[in-house]
Amino acid sequence: MEAQDIYEAHRAYLRRFAEAEIKPFSAIVDEEARFPTESIAAIRKLDLPGLAFPAAFGGGDGDLMAQVLAVEEIARVCACTAHLMLTSWVAIMPLVVAGSAELKEHIVPQVAAGRAQASFCLTEPGGGSDVAGIRTVGEPTAGGWRLNGAKRFISNAGVADWYAVLARNATCGFGIFMVHRDDPGISFGRAERKMGMRGSPLADVLFDDCFVPEGRVVGDPTAGYATMMDILTYSRPLIAAHGLGIAQGALDETIAYTSQRMQFGQPLSRFQMIRGMVADMMAEVEAARSLLYRCVAIAGKNDERARAFASMAKLLCTNAAMSITTNAVQLHGGYGYIVDYPVERMMRDAKVTQIWEGTNQIQQLLIAKHAFSPFESQDS
Structure with a gap:
């Protein structure tokens, strides 16, 4: 096959x-x-x-x-x-x-096996996009490390068993530390109340002299920043897929609704303006999907363009999620604003995909950096 x-x-x-x-x-x-x-x-x-x-x-x-x-x-x-x-x-x-x-x-x-869940601790109260500005610190101590600091807007916080924490190494560089929820010194803030994604826990993760045994450092304790940057190249296509899935779901609901909803003696889908909007939505979904799948193919070949394509896929797919869910609500008319119809939930869920894993403005900067790098390297 x-x-x-x-x-x-x-x-x-x-x-x-x-x-x-x-x-x-x-x-x-x-x-x-x-x-x-x-x-x-x-x-x-x-x-x-x-x-x-x-x-x-x-x-x-x-x-x-x-x-x-x-x-x-x-x-x-x-x-x-x-x-x-x-x-x-x-x-x-x-x-x-x-x-x-x-x-x-x-x-x-x-x-x-699904016996445990995990969480990715990157964002801090001082910012999410400025990874190099992280203030959480890991200090060497007898038998391991002590972590002090706070991580903000952490998915799975309080539910996850394991937390991959990027922290500034007090000696040099950054380290990634695997912290268990039962380790002394880790605690969790209140669950955030959110516009959407209400079933996905989000809270602060706090470290107060949290002891992490030596064996739970991931690789070189000074090379965590580079590892995390590589992981973002892997994770952004997944976030792109997340946005694309929301967009597809909203499109499917819209096609079904407009095919069944009667106005002026005929289904909404018979009206030319409705058909034009649905056609644009379909084209937007398929364009986003094509870029995402090309991104995946490039990532699998360890292509030097992988990081830029991951950013492009994240940007296009999540913008499509917001655009298409907004149009889906519009095409449902008043029913789109009612919680009994899933497009209302999808629109609320879509918004955060443009924000997390690097805001879409950060993705634009990364894409532009890739585009101009041949010329800017000559200038330097």
């Missing part, structure tokens, strides 16, 4: 699964602003928590395209469930890439 056929079969299976096992709970999770217990149990049954990890550690050996398709199809019906799944993947990836064999053996199988 050709690779394309395998991916399409993977997508079709995931779509059936998401419609049957996840979609029925998405509205109530949003309404009650609670953890999507039923959906997380469902993805565990399908072994999706381990899709991103090597088989040697109990994972599914899924490549980036398989991961993107999983995120896309689940986000199509429930953005919160998709985000919880990908957050654990992203948090553990620095460990998979740069960690010791012992630390991998200790942590990765737990997360791959």
Whole structure:
């Protein structure tokens, strides 16, 4: 079977699964602003928590395209469930890439099996885009390290068992530290009340002389910054897929609604202006999807353009999510503003995709840096 056929079969299976096992709970999770217990149990049954990890550690050996398709199809019906799944993947990836064999053996199988969840601790109260300005500090001490500082707007905070924390090394550079929720000195702020993504926990993670054993540092304790930058090149296509899935879900709902809603004796879908808006929405989704899949292909070849394409995919897909969900609400008319229709939730969920994992303005700067780098390197 050709690779394309395998991916399409993977997508079709995931779509059936998401419609049957996840979609029925998405509205109530949003309404009650609670953890999507039923959906997380469902993805565990399908072994999706381990899709991103090597088989040697109990994972599914899924490549980036398989991961993107999983995120896309689940986000199509429930953005919160998709985000919880990908957050654990992203948090553990620095460990998979740069960690010791012992630390991998200790942590990765737990997360791959769905027995534990993980969180990625990067953003701080002083800012999210200025990674180099991080103030959380890890100081060497007998037998390990002591962390002091605060991380803000952390997904899975309080729910996750493991936290991949980027902290300034008091000696030199940055380190990545794997902190367990039961370690002395870690605590959590109040759960944030959010516009959307209400089923995805978000809170501060606080470190007050939090002791981390020596063996829980990921690789070189001075090289964490470079590792995290590489991980962002991996994670941004997943966030792009998250936005794309929301956009596709809103488009699907819009086509169904306008085909059934009657006005002036005929379905809305018979009106030329409606057809034109839906055509533009479809073209926007497919353009975003094409760029995302090209980004994935480039990433798989370790191409030097990978970082710029990850930024382009994140920018285009998440802007599409906001644009298409806004138009979906508009095309539902007054019903689009009512919580009984999923496009209202999708519009609220879409907004944050333009903000997290580097705001879209930061993505524009990174893309422009890539575009002008040949000329600016000559100037220097």
